[in-house]
Amino acid sequence: MKKLIKNAIIVTMNEKREIIKGDILIEGDKIEKIAPTIVVEDAEVINADGKVVIPGLIQTHIHLTQTLYRGQADDLELLDWLKERVWPLEGSHTSESNYVSAKLGISELIKGGTTSIIDMGTVNHTDSIFEAIDESGLRAHAGKCMMDYGVGVPATLMEDTEESIKESIRLLKKWHGKSNNRINYAFAPRFVVSCTEELLVKVRDLSREYGVMVHTHASENRGEIELVQKDRGMRNVVYLHKLGLTGEKLILAHCIWLDEEEMKLLAETGTRISHCPNSNLKLASGIAKIPELLEMGAVVSIAADGAPCNNNMDVFQEMKSAALIQKARLLSPTVMPAQQVFELATIGGAKAMGLADKIGSIEEGKKADVVIVNLDKLHCYPSDEVDVVSRLVYAAQASDVDTTIIDGNIVMQNRQLLTLNEKEIMKDANRLISQQIKRANVKK
Template sequence: MKKKLIKNGTIVTMNEKREIVKGDILVNKDKIEKISPHLNIEDAEIIDAEGKVVIPGLIQTHIHLTQALYRGQADDLELLDWLKERVWPLEGSHTAESNYVSAKLGIAELIKGGTTSIIDMGTVNHTDSIFEAIEEGGLRAHAGKCMMDYGAGVPATLMEDTEESIKESVRLLKKWHGKSNNRINYAFAPRFVVSCTEELLVKVRDLSKEHGVMIHTHASENRGEIELVQKDRGMRNVIYLHKLGLTGEKLILAHCIWLDEAEMKILAETGTRISHCPNSNLKLASGIAKIPELLDMGAVVSIAADGAPCNNNLDVFQEMRSAALIQKARLLSPTVMPAHQVFELATIGGAKAMGLSDKIGSLEEGKKADIVIMNLDKLHSFPSEEVDIVSRLVYAAQSSDVETTIIDGEILMKDRRLLTLNEKEILKDANRLISQQIKLANVKK
C-alpha cells in the first residue's frame, strides 16, 4: 500500500498535551508513522489539507445500524410504546437483505459525518448481514447480535430461546471477532434487563470474560423501564447488573439517565463505560443524564446518536453540541460541559470506552490512521481568526464540513464522495425495502 501524506493541515491531536499544530501526517499502511511541521516523502500519495482542520476519527459508542432503515417510522412516542408499537415489529420483519441495506445506509451516513468507530447493537436475526456491511464499508466497529429471551410485548419474531440466543452469539463471535485487521470485533448485546432472563445475563457475563470481549446493553433510560426492573428483579437497574457481576470495564451502558447516587458511585468505581445519547434522550423525552456529575466522580463517558428512529440522524456534531447545551440549561450554568470536555467524549472518551485508547482517539505516531479532514471555511463557522478551533468544532461545525474520512489508513471518502459504498444504490434500495418492511411488520402509520 502506498504511503499517504496529509500536508499543511491544522492538526487537533488530542494527545496528552492537547496540542494543536500546523503540519503534516505520514500514514504508512494502517498507522500514523510521523507527525511533523514539514515532511517530504517520495512516492507518497499527497492529500492537501491546506486551510483544513485535521482531527481524530470521531467515535460513537451506541449505534443501531439495523434501525437506519426506520428513520421517521416511530416519531413522537414514549420509549416503551416506541419499542412495542413500531421498532420491535419492524426489526422482527427484517430480512437478510433489508438488514444489510439498513446497515449500509447507517455506515454511509457515519463515514460522511466523520465517525470512524462505533459500538453497534444489531437486531435478533440476520446479524451476519450487518457484519458484512461493516466489512465492506470499512468502518471500525464492536458489534453484536441483539439478545432477547424474555418480556411482555416482545413479538414472536424477536423472542428467542435462551440457549439458541447464546449459541448464535458465540457462532458470530467466532466468525467475526478480529476480522479485517482487527477492525471488526464482537460485543455481546443483551438488549436490556426488561427483555433478558437472569440466566441469559449471567451466561453473557461468563462468555465475556472467557473471550475477552465487551458487553453492550441499555440501562436506566426511562422511568417506566426502571419501574419494570424494580418490580421484576426487586432492585434498581444498575444495582441489579452489579449484583450479577456485569459492571466493569467490559460493560458499555447506553443512556444511564435515571440513576440514584449509589448507582452513579458503582459506575464510577467499577469503570463501567457510559454512552451518552443526548438527542435520543430529548426526542423520546426520556430525561437528561447527569453527565457533569458522573464525570466529576471519575466515570468513563462517551457519546453517541443511538438509532435513526429515536434521533433521525447519526450526526456526532449535533450530539456534541446538544451534550454541551442541555447541561448548561439543566444546571443553569454556562461553564459546565465546555467545548474541550465535550470533544473529549467523542474522541479519547470513545476510545477508552471501546478499550482502544492505545490505538485510536488521538492523532499520534504509532496509532491507527483514523483521520478526518474538515473544511471549516463556511459561513456558519466564521470568523476563523481569534476563535478556538475546538469551540468551532463543537458549537459551529456540521457533518457536511467533513471532506475526507480515513479509517485504518484507507481513504473511505474523499471530497465528500464515498469510495467503498454506492450512495445512490443505497438510497434506492432503502426506499424499496422500507415499503416492503412496513407491510411485513403490519404496523400502523
C-alpha cells in the same frame, strides 16, 4: 502506498491536547510521523491547507439495524416506541433489508466523520450487518441483539435462551478480530426488561471467557426502572452489579435515571457510559447527569443511538446538544465546555471501546483513523481569534467533513464515498421500507 496529509491544522487530542500546524505521514494502517514539514517520495499527497484534521470520531451506541426506520416511530414514549413500531419492524427484517439498513447508517456515519462505533443489531440476520461493516471499512464492536424474555416482545424477536447464546458464539467466532482487528464482537443483551437472569449471567461468563465487551441499555426511562424494580427487586445498575456485569467490559447506553449509589458504582467499577443526548430528548427520556458522572471519574462517551429516535447519526449535533442541555439543566454556561465535550467523541470513545492505545488521538504509532474537516464555511466564520475546538463543537456540521480515513484507508474523499454506493443505497432503502412496513403490519 503511503499517504501524506499536508499543511493541516492538527487537533491531536494527545495528552497535552496540542493543536499544531503541520503534516501527517500514514504508512499502512498507522500514523508514521507528525511534523511541521514532511518530505517523502512515493506518497499519495492530500492537501489539507486551511483545513482541520481531527481524530476519527467515535460513537459508542448505534443501531445500524434501525436506520431503515428513520421517521417510522416519531413522537412516542420509549416503551410504546419499541412495542408499537420498532420491535415489529426489526422482527420483519430480512437478510437484505438488514444489510441495506446497515449500509445506509454506515454511509451517513462515514460522511459525518465517524470512524468507529459500538453497534447493537437485532435478533436475526446479524451476519448482514457485519458484512456491511466489513465492506465499508468502518471500525466497529458489534453483536446480535439478545432477547429471551418480556411482555410485548413479538414472536419474531423472542428467542430461546440457549439458541440466543449459541448464535452469539457462532457470530463471535466468525467475525471477532476480522479485517486487521477492525471488527470485533460485543455481546448485546438488549436490556434487563427483555433478558432472563440466566441469559445475563451466561453473557457475563462468555465476556470473561472471550475477553470481549458487553453492550446493553440501562436506566433510560422511568417506566423501564419501575419494571426492573418490580421484576428483579432492585434498581437497574445495582442489579447488573449484583450479577457481576459491571466493569471495564460493560458499556451502558443512556444511564439517565441513576441514583447516587448507582452513579458511584459506575464510576468506581469503570463501567463505560454512552451518552445519547438527542435520542434522550426526542423520546423525552430525560437528561443524564453527565457533568456529575465525569466529576466522579466515570468513563463517558457519546453517540447518536438510532435513526428512528434521533433522526440522524450526526455526532456534531450530539456534541453540541451534550454541551447545551447541561448548561440549561444546571443554569451554568461553564459546564460541559467544548474541550470536554470533544473528548467524549474522541479519546473518551476510544477508552469506552478499550482502544485508547490505538485510536482517539492523532499520535505517532496509533491507527490512522483521521478526518479532514473544512471549516471554510459561512457558519464557521469568523475563523481568526476563535478556538478551533469550539468551532468544531458549536459551529461545525457533518457536511463539513471532507475526507475520512479509517485504518489507513481513504473511505471518503472530497465528500465522495469510496467503499459504498450512495445512490444505490438510497434507492434500495426506499424499496425495502415499504416491504417491511407491510410485513410487520404496523400502522401510524
